[in-house]
Amino acid sequence: MKIFIETERLVIREILPTDENGLFELDSNPNVHTYLGNKPAQNNEQIREVIKNIRQQYLDNGIGRWAIIDKNTNDFIGWTGLKFVTETTNKQINFYDLGYRLIEKYWGKGIATETTKATLEYAFNKLNLTEIYGMCDVGNIASKNVLEKTGLKFIETFDLDGIEHNWFKITKDEWTKM
Template sequence: MKIYVETERLILREILPTDIEGFFELDSDPEVHRYLGNTPVKSKEQIVEVINLIRQQYIDNGIGRWAIIDKANNDFIGWAGLKLVTEETNNHNNYYDLGYRLVKRYWGKGIATEAASASLKYAFDKLDVEQVYAIVDCENDGSNKILKKVGLHCVETFDLDGIPHHWYAIDRTTYNTKKLSH
């Protein structure tokens, strides 16, 4: 098992086949999927496919979403991190997308912000990327606040599958300036 990042409260590590139960709790919850197309998973077999896809991204791209583990009790909290997106989205392709998804009982505790911030640090300091993007449903107030809090700015609004989404970005210079000011 590879651990990528540790924060004060969290371990961000590779997603493992043994994460099925926590991953199922996360992705079968309709409230978690409210701004994600309202398509919660129905079976653990679907989760196995998702985990296999993410693990293949580690091999193919050297990066993929990470499991968020609570240091206090070793619980699976959700996932966060970067994904190399190779298909075109909003006239962009081959870009690093910042994302996160938490089990509902962990909402409102600053965990997504902590994990997103650690993921950006990894992107700029370890992967040496020039820019990171994020996409969020315009109505998802929680995620919009998190992305702004960790330093991304909304570049534009675009249509994704008939739903307005914000397109966020942060570049290396902006990240380093923000880092120095804290």
């Protein structure tokens, strides 16, 4: 098991097949999927496929979403991290997308902000990336707040599969000046 980051409260590590139940709790919740197309997972087979795809991204791109684990309880909280996007999204291709998703009982505890800051630090200081993008449904005010609070700048709105999204970006220079 590879641990990428540790914060005061959290361990951020690779997603493992043993995270299946935590991922199912996360992705089967309709509230979690309100701004994700309203298609919650229906069974563990879907989750096993998600884990397989994320682990393949580690091999193909050297990066992928990471599990967030509570240091005190060892509970799976959700995921965070970067994804290397190879399909065109908002006229961009081959870019690093910052993302996060938490089990509902962990919302409003600063975890998304904490893991986003840690991910940006890792991206710019360990991976030496020059820019990171983020996006969220325009209705997802909580996610918009996390992105802005951690330094990403709003660029524009765009259509993603018929749904209006906000598009954000931060450069290494902007991060360094913060």
